[in-house]
Amino acid sequence: MNGCDTTFCGLAPPYVRAIAPYQPGKPISELARELGLSEADIVKLASNENPLGPSPRALAAAQDALHDMALYPDGAGFALKAKLSAKLGVAADQIVLGNGSNDVLDMTARAFLLQGTSAVYAQHAFAVYRIATQTVGAQGIVVAAKDYGHNLNAMRAAIRDDTRVLWIANPNNPTGTFLPWTEIEAFLETVPQQVLVVLDEAYGEYLPQAECCNTAAWLSRFPNLLISRTFSKAYGLAGLRVGYGLGSTEVIGLLNRVRHPFNVNAPALAAAEAALDDTEFLARSYALNTAGMAQLLAGLAELGIETVPSKGNFLLAKVGGATRVNTELLKRGVIVRPVANYGLPEFLRVSVGLAGQNARFLDVLKACL
Numbered sequence: 001m002n003g004c005d006t007t008f009c010g011l012a013p014p015y016v017r018a019i020a021p022y023q024p025g026k027p028i029s030e031l032a033r034e035l036g037l038s039e040a041d042i043v044k045l046a047s048n049e050n051p052l053g054p055s056p057r058a059l060a061a062a063q064d065a066l067h068d069m070a071l072y073p074d075g076a077g078f079a080l081k082a083k084l085s086a087k088l089g090v091a092a093d094q095i096v097l098g099n100g101s102n103d104v105l106d107m108t109a110r111a112f113l114l115q116g117t118s119a120v121y122a123q124h125a126f127a128v129y130r131i132a133t134q135t136v137g138a139q140g141i142v143v144a145a146k147d148y149g150h151n152l153n154a155m156r157a158a159i160r161d162d163t164r165v166l167w168i169a170n171p172n173n174p175t176g177t178f179l180p181w182t183e184i185e186a187f188l189e190t191v192p193q194q195v196l197v198v199l200d201e202a203y204g205e206y207l208p209q210a211e212c213c214n215t216a217a218w219l220s221r222f223p224n225l226l227i228s229r230t231f232s233k234a235y236g237l238a239g240l241r242v243g244y245g246l247g248s249t250e251v252i253g254l255l256n257r258v259r260h261p262f263n264v265n266a267p268a269l270a271a272a273e274a275a276l277d278d279t280e281f282l283a284r285s286y287a288l289n290t291a292g293m294a295q296l297l298a299g300l301a302e303l304g305i306e307t308v309p310s311k312g313n314f315l316l317a318k319v320g321g322a323t324r325v326n327t328e329l330l331k332r333g334v335i336v337r338p339v340a341n342y343g344l345p346e347f348l349r350v351s352v353g354l355a356g357q358n359a360r361f362l363d364v365l366k367a368c369l
């Protein structure tokens with residue numbers, strides 16, 4: 001394995017050595033250094049971040065919280081949980097806070113999986129499901145995708161006696177595929193009780209009103225359901241790292257046992273609280289995404305490039321030799337995300353940006369084809 005030829009490295013468990021690390025989007029600063037460009041000349045549409053930045057109210061709250069940075073944050077996140085509880089209609093002890101929702105996913109793996117157990121996820125699903133599963137030595141069962149998305153019937157059929165977790169993202173990343181909530185609900189009714197279904201709703205805020213569903217209301221019916229959500233996307237707080245999980249009191253109690261104390265920092269807690277109140281910002285983010293998605297779809301269609309229908313703040317564009325096209329885009333200061341590591345070598349994933357950023361991407365792409 002990579003860098004694992006020393007004796008010491010060889011002592012790490014084989015399942016850890018076998019992990020293919022998460023590949024983040026290339027930082028703007030890194031490409032600027034490589035190209036000798038100023039950071040302002042680079043467009044990054046690679047990590048599904050909110051192109052509006054954070055809500056001004058969240059920014060002010062985080063700045064305020066910095067004055068107390070000598071103190072530990074509230075390890076129980078009382079105020080943020082109280083706010084979420086009131087908004088979502090779930091008890092505070094049904095909420096766990098995470099250092100980003102990735103933290104919630106990782107806690108889930110550590111609380112429920114170990115060697116000798118397995119977890120089910122879809123081909124082209126979010127890489128963290130694979131990584132969290134492998135980290136604790138459990139076996140990942142990968143289920144072939146259907147139209148790039150989750151094939152729920154096949155996922156149910158893949159459940160074994162030793163399966164403890166089933167990961168679903170709706171919409172999914174990096175494909176943007178979405179299943180109607182009625183299908184997810186029907187699926188939950190048929191999943192065996194010993195399997196925890198993790199429903200990752202990182203992009204839920206980008207769904208049109210008509211396609212939203214109050215999935216938190218399902219928790220009373222499905223004790224084996226865990227919902228994860230994040231402030232990283234529509235709320236524009238990716239850099240602060242804050243997300244949360246919703247589940248039964250029992251499931252959340254287990255996650256709290258493996259949660260690192262003080263896992264969410266004070267500015268993040270304060271910003272998340274303020275962001276929840278800033279409904280105007282959320283509406284603006286949604287509207288910008290709708291317009292930007294339409295702009296990208298129209299521009300790509302004009303270039304004769306196929307796309308996968310997406311309900312997120314990003315889309316897959318079928319550019320053919322994506323490695324080559326990506327290299328050309330980078331040379332011209334445009335960062336998007338190659339997804340060959342997701343089994344999608346012909347695609348690039350493009351996040352929806354500001355109108356000018358989308359236009360720049362389309363222009364540069366045209367020159368690269």
Ligand SMILES: *Cc1c(COP(=O)(O)O)cnc(C)c1O
Nearest residue numbers: 100101102126173202230232243
């Ligand atoms: C971006 C994303 C997350 C959020 O990660 P954070 O740790 O909350 O920043 C979770 N799940 C999926 C599918 C994502 O794309």
